[in-house]
Amino acid sequence: MTISKFLAGTVLAAALPVSAFAEDVTWKMHSAYAGTLPINGTGAEEFVDRVAVLTDGSMTLRHFEPGALLPALDYYDAVSEGSIDMAWGGPAFYASKNSAYMLFASVPFGPDAVEYLAWLKHGGGNERWQELLAKDNLVSIPCTIVAPEAAGWFRKEITSADDFKDMKIRFLGFGGRVLQKLGASPQLLAPGDIYTALEMGTIDATEFAMPVQDEKMGFFEIANNYYFPGWHQQSTILDVLIHKPSYDALTDQQKASMHAACDAQIVKSIADGEALNFPAMKRLTEENGATLHELDPTILDSFRSAWDEVRGEEAAANPDFARVWESFSAFRQDYATWKEKAYLP
Numbered sequence: 001m002t003i004s005k006f007l008a009g010t011v012l013a014a015a016l017p018v019s020a021f022a023e024d025v026t027w028k029m030h031s032a033y034a035g036t037l038p039i040n041g042t043g044a045e046e047f048v049d050r051v052a053v054l055t056d057g058s059m060t061l062r063h064f065e066p067g068a069l070l071p072a073l074d075y076y077d078a079v080s081e082g083s084i085d086m087a088w089g090g091p092a093f094y095a096s097k098n099s100a101y102m103l104f105a106s107v108p109f110g111p112d113a114v115e116y117l118a119w120l121k122h123g124g125g126n127e128r129w130q131e132l133l134a135k136d137n138l139v140s141i142p143c144t145i146v147a148p149e150a151a152g153w154f155r156k157e158i159t160s161a162d163d164f165k166d167m168k169i170r171f172l173g174f175g176g177r178v179l180q181k182l183g184a185s186p187q188l189l190a191p192g193d194i195y196t197a198l199e200m201g202t203i204d205a206t207e208f209a210m211p212v213q214d215e216k217m218g219f220f221e222i223a224n225n226y227y228f229p230g231w232h233q234q235s236t237i238l239d240v241l242i243h244k245p246s247y248d249a250l251t252d253q254q255k256a257s258m259h260a261a262c263d264a265q266i267v268k269s270i271a272d273g274e275a276l277n278f279p280a281m282k283r284l285t286e287e288n289g290a291t292l293h294e295l296d297p298t299i300l301d302s303f304r305s306a307w308d309e310v311r312g313e314e315a316a317a318n319p320d321f322a323r324v325w326e327s328f329s330a331f332r333q334d335y336a337t338w339k340e341k342a343y344l345p
Helices: 003-015 042-054 076-081 097-103 114-124 126-136 173-181 192-201 211-217 242-249 252-286 297-317 319-342
Strands: 023-029 057-062 086-089 140-148 152-154 168-170 185-187 227-229 236-242 291-294
Touching: 023 042, 042 086, 042 140, 042 252, 057 252, 076 140, 076 236, 097 126, 097 319, 114 126, 114 185, 114 252, 114 297, 114 319, 126 185, 126 319, 140 242, 140 291, 168 242, 173 185, 173 297, 192 211, 211 252, 227 252, 236 242, 236 252, 252 291, 297 319
Parallel strands: 023 057, 023 086, 168 185, 227 291
Antiparallel strands: 086 236, 140 236, 152 227
16 A cells, blocks of 8 residues: 555544444446556556545455456446446446447547546536436446547558548547548457457557557557547546445445545546656657657548537437537636636647
């Protein structure tokens, strides 16, 4: 246990009466990410440890790797039905249930971590998220914000939007829909399945995450053209998805401890993302043969135009998406007044 974890737990525990954690709770927690993956995966165990400290041991979260209980991404129904109490993953992985969930995960040409968090906590974002989940007996706590991702790994250099025609590419969320508009065939694969698919030629290219995570995945061994910026995921939210009856049965202190643990995890994930990626980029280029590229502005313009189409189609097809998008875009418009005046360009 780190000193920071110990101190955080000590401060909270000292403020609570001994009876605050009257009943011990043991939950199973599925993870969509391997525990060895920096930030997304290692964060799961950090969260588990922090909850144990903050609850003075009254909550035990048993952390299960992908595949131990369930396939990596197939956990929404299991948590909804109460087969397991909770899962560590992200709303992008259950957006097939309702496309509006994707707006709580990452948005093409979307906000940075701070602005995203501000919308969730002060702009009505979290309230809309919980309203949708409650229909399926679920609660979510945002628990990590991932730094800007890369645009992907490609076998060949990308010189125009036409290069995406007929490309089989692993891509997450609405970014995949954007590439589909340009003629690509996007697929959503679990993290542990991407390398094999790339190696076997099932896919031609892939995006996954940021450099410190992509390095761990070894994509440079097959496709060494590494593109930036991550236009599709300037920041990405991960969460713990919880069976609502299980959550409701917790004491107020146990609930508060879980939220505090996630808030602390968000702070750590933002700091880790900003500190760990540039050393990884250096290793990727100097030790592993990757070549870093920037997407041509004309390609980004094509992506932006395609995103406008996708967004319009989704709003017309899904009233939930339209309501959440209205909240999201209205907050961003208002926030721009502050951002443009307060921050250096």
